[in-house]
Amino acid sequence: MRPFRLLVLLLVSGFSLPAAAQAPRTVAGVCGRTNWVCVSECIDAECVDQCMREGCEDALKRLKACTSKAACAPDDSACAAKSCGLTCEKSFEPAPKSPEKLVTHPCEGDKAPKGTAVPKELVGTWVLSAASIPDTEDGKEERIDVQPRSDYARSLQVTPDGCFVMRTKLDDATLGRGSTLDVRAWGRLEASEAKDKKHLALRTQDGQAVGPVCGKPRVVPLSKGRFKGGEFTYVIEEKDSLILTVPGPTRQTFQFEREKQEAPEPPPKP
Template identity: 50%
Template structure:
């Protein structure tokens, strides 16, 4: 049974964050390394709860009390600038440039993949992990709805490279803030067993934070390889985690119009 991006994929907890730098009580690179390994929204919530959830709440309260108009991000940035600085890690000039197409580097890929898996896919549903079922039992609406700013896409290239993208906007990060979390690596397919392994090599978090453009490198994070069984039927790609939870993720092939957005 699939629900709309409801379950929580375990990215490996604090261990998945490895030695990524962060400051207690602030949102930083360790959080984004954790998020980069998520597929669905509940997993993202867990990553943000690792040290920065309260800080984001305080930033949202500042914006609510600022007296700024609902669409006046410049006003919020001005009034809540200090609070924003306390919410996120210090923002020096970004030490690295944005990599818009990491799969252009042929060394990232794992070799030829089945043609039916090549393309751009968007997440449309995820199964609920057993521990999540207990949490939502008895709720009036058992299908957890994705946040309004949440979107997850997967690009698979003929050379066996994957690029995962997730956009977190002001509904999550506070008004005027936005980050696209990107991770990429080798998309290694075993057609005989219908198994694919995603071996993340690096990533970036890119976007405006506290009024400044940021490119936050995630290459120092320790990414854990993830293995799934797969099934492709027409324009649907289903990945099932080879873990005790057997969590399932359903992707839909993007149309040309969606790719152009």
């Protein structure tokens, strides 16, 4: 791993904007839009955990206890829906009366957000690989052993015309059997350079949480959420490693690796 500020390797992690680590407001002790808006602007796993606390965490504990008692297999969503359907429904905010239309490609079309022209080196999809853990008491960074979080996967997509998509995938290890969500936030990316430092600002505008919940497909709109966005300085090392640093006393740092495109399979020999 490249030597820079005490990075703790997270094999597959989540990731957060500092302001988003504030405790979310929950509705009636269930998991809902407020939690997903909070998750959508997270970078580190601790922030995601904070977003899932309060009433949401208790609701998920009850759901996991139910599926464990029912002895449902980890990949048996039908068992979870049949045995714990009511408990599951009580754990999440109900689906809206008019189903939200899925936005498949937020950065395409006339309504796609547009920021400043993005340097070519930033364009592409980046996958989080590591994050520093700051000491919140005095602002110094401290290396801490962290258990890798296989249930959070985090990526950042950047387009040439300044649109970005932040994505966190929550699987059944977090949400309970029969439920997975792809939590996405998107908006304008503004890139600039001043005093030999490159700056990157994310202005979140909208988002969705998409996936099966309690065995049923859901599209949860996040457009009415209170997005905070975030600002960073950045450097790119060896063309394939993006390092974001949060301004301020903690200097919290996040490392992303450029997503590698899989080579197409060769055609079969005649």
